[in-house]
Amino acid sequence: MIANILTVCYLIGSVSFIVGLKMLAHPDTARKGNLVSAGGMAIAILATLILYRSNGTRLHNYGWMAGALAIGAVIGTLAARKVKMTAMPELVSLFNGMGGLCAALISIIEFGRLVQGAPVLHTLVILAGLMIGSISFSGSMIAYAKLSGKVKDHAFRGQHVFNLVVLALILFLGAYLLCGAAMLPASVIFYAMLALSIGYGILFVLPIGGADMPVVISLLNSCTGIATACGGFLYNNPVMLTGGILVGSAGAILTVLMCKAMNRSLLNVLVGSFSAKPGSSGSGKEEAHKEITVSDAAMAMAYARKILIVPGYGLAVAQAQNTCHELEKVLKEKGVEVKYAIHPVAGRMPGHMNVLLAEANVSYDLLLDLDQSNDEFPTTDVVLVLGANDVVNPAAENDPSSPIYGMKILDVGKAKLVIVNKRTMKPGYAGIQNQLFSQPNTSMLFGDAKDVLQQLIEGIKAI
Amino acid sequence: MKTLLDFIQQNIEMFYVVILSIFLGIEVISKVPSVLHTPLMSGANAIHGVIIIGAIIAMGEAAPDNYLALALGFMAVIFGTLNVVGGFVVTDRMLEMFKTRKPAAAKKINNK
Numbered sequence: 001m002i003a004n005i006l007t008v009c010y011l012i013g014s015v016s017f018i019v020g021l022k023m024l025a026h027p028d029t030a031r032k033g034n035l036v037s038a039g040g041m042a043i044a045i046l047a048t049l050i051l052y053r054s055n056g057t058r059l060h061n062y063g064w065m066a067g068a069l070a071i072g073a074v075i076g077t078l079a080a081r082k083v084k085m086t087a088m089p090e091l092v093s094l095f096n097g098m099g100g101l102c103a104a105l106i107s108i109i110e111f112g113r114l115v116q117g118a119p120v121l122h123t124l125v126i127l128a129g130l131m132i133g134s135i136s137f138s139g140s141m142i143a144y145a146k147l148s149g150k151v152k153d154h155a156f157r158g159q160h161v162f163n164l165v166v167l168a169l170i171l172f173l174g175a176y177l178l179c180g181a182a183m184l185p186a187s188v189i190f191y192a193m194l195a196l197s198i199g200y201g202i203l204f205v206l207p208i209g210g211a212d213m214p215v216v217i218s219l220l221n222s223c224t225g226i227a228t229a230c231g232g233f234l235y236n237n238p239v240m241l242t243g244g245i246l247v248g249s250a251g252a253i254l255t256v257l258m259c260k261a262m263n264r265s266l267l268n269v270l271v272g273s274f275s276a277k278p279g280s281s282g283s284g285k286e287e288a289h290k291e292i293t294v295s296d297a298a299m300a301m302a303y304a305r306k307i308l309i310v311p312g313y314g315l316a317v318a319q320a321q322n323t324c325h326e327l328e329k330v331l332k333e334k335g336v337e338v339k340y341a342i343h344p345v346a347g348r349m350p351g352h353m354n355v356l357l358a359e360a361n362v363s364y365d366l367l368l369d370l371d372q373s374n375d376e377f378p379t380t381d382v383v384l385v386l387g388a389n390d391v392v393n394p395a396a397e398n399d400p401s402s403p404i405y406g407m408k409i410l411d412v413g414k415a416k417l418v419i420v421n422k423r424t425m426k427p428g429y430a431g432i433q434n435q436l437f438s439q440p441n442t443s444m445l446f447g448d449a450k451d452v453l454q455q456l457i458e459g460i461k462a463i
Numbered sequence: 464m465k466t467l468l469d470f471i472q473q474n475i476e477m478f479y480v481v482i483l484s485i486f487l488g489i490e491v492i493s494k495v496p497s498v499l500h501t502p503l504m505s506g507a508n509a510i511h512g513v514i515i516i517g518a519i520i521a522m523g524e525a526a527p528d529n530y531l532a533l534a535l536g537f538m539a540v541i542f543g544t545l546n547v548v549g550g551f552v553v554t555d556r557m558l559e560m561f562k563t564r565k566p567a568a569a570k571k572i573n574n575k
Binding site for chain 1: 467470477480481484485486487488489491492493494495496497498499500501503504505506507508509510511512513514515516517518519520521522523524525526527531532533535536537538539540541542543544545546547548549550551552553554555556557558559560
């Protein structure tokens with residue numbers, strides 16, 4: 001009877017994951033979808049706590065378990081509530097790493113309980129969970145550190161070959177262990193696998209450029225899903241299995257979709273032309289550019305008919321999304337039409353910029369996507385580029401040697417006047433020069449996005 | 464070879480679940496506007512936190528005097544909970560902002 005109720009609860013959990021994920025994929029139902037899956041998760045967890053029986057006995061150690069659940073819940077809620085919207089991608093990566101670590105720890109515990117002569121496939125599932133979980137953990141940690149700027153890109157010659165060797169070594173050790181190791185105690189091999197897997201995760205993510213981190217996080221997310229599914233096999237647990245596989249396949253598709261948004265292949269991202277030869281295209285010489293003063297810029301904007309704002313990560317870093325909205329309102333009072341041109345990969349993650357602007361109460365229908373924006377640029381008087389660089393770099397269209405060649409860009413050069421706000425003349429995240437800055441209709445406006453925007457607002461109000 | 468076939472035979476339902484779930488995941492995700500990529504990734508991230516059930520079972524089955532398993536299980540439950548709770552809360556926060564569409568956004572501006 002009790003076992004039947006547990007089974008039904010797991011069924012509800014699995015269905016809610018599917019429905020929730022489906023709803024998450026549509027803007028109108030997304031928030032409800034998240035709640036649906038959270039509800040399913042709560043049912044599955046509570047049912048496990050209360051109803052789970054192994055060989056007829058209840059689970060032990062409830063006191064410690066309650067403590068661990070409480071600690072995790074409090075820290076998780078606080079971290080998720082307190083984090084700034086700009087730091088959201090890092091946090092997602094961090095949580096993903098926690099899931100991977102959890103999977104690896106489960107494998108360690110179950111390995112300790114492994115009895116002599118256990119089925120080979122039981123061991124195989126434990127080893128797979130260990131390997132995938134720990135790669136996901138260390139990889140996510142590096143992705144987290146990179147996004148928050150604590151770690152820079154590192155690569156050495158032949159690293160891709162070295163990585164493959166490490167991966168092959170992990171798989172070899174796993175196979176050796178499965179075949180019944182004779183030379184070494186099993187635990188030595190097991191912990192060597194753990195160490196190598198953690199090392200592989202680090203080596204795998206380190207050389208990949210920071211701009212590609214969202215793709216990497218999505219891939220690692222998918223990996224943790226597979227590690228979860230291994231856990232599902234281990235405990236013969238349907239809700240872990242469906243949840244894990246669902247995330248595994250959805251995450252893989254999402255990774256491919258993200259690559260498509262950048263018009264690149266996954267292999268290209270992972271093997272990385274970004275990291276391989278930074279600055280292959282004309283990075284040596286800094287090209288001529290002209291500057292514009294804040295008052296001239298304010299003048300040009302106040303007397304324009306239509307302005308498109310192109311926000312980039314620079315805006316997010318300066319926490320200037322509210323000031324940007326302020327500028328939009330001031331311009332509207334002057335009778336200027338203001339819209340936002342959002343590149344699919346603006347910010348640090350696809351859709352990141354939309355979230356940031358939505359936070360500042362920018363109306364949803366002022367946000368144009370790539371194609372809509374490119375239709376509007378020829379009839380636009382002023383384009384204000386705020387801390388965006390690679391997404392407006394014409395090299396993506398006309399320089400086959402450029403690492404971002406093939407990526408669709410916002411064609412801001414078609415507008416009458418382009419004002420580019422950047423902190424310095426330094427190349428963008430992909431580490432390449434931008435020909436846009438030296439075009440005749442482009443003017444540079446150097447400074448922190450927030451300061452510049454405030455000065456612009458004052459300047460426009462004064463006119 | 465025989466072990467493998469036996470394994471498949473014994474767990475045939477599991478294999479069906481796995482294969483159908485793979486197609487389901489692909490089907491569910493394939494038409495998503497890029498605006499929703501980040502929340503969707505975050506939501507999926509929270510869902511794989513279901514690994515916590517494994518952590519609960521592993522910890523709950525450990526003998527009360529097996530301190531190593533207890534300590535590892537304790538940590539696993541903490542990390543799993545972090546993944547689940549943090550994941551869902553952060554996704555909700557992201558999506559909360561999308562909800563302030565026309566009517567709500569207009570109201571806020573008027574109030575100011």
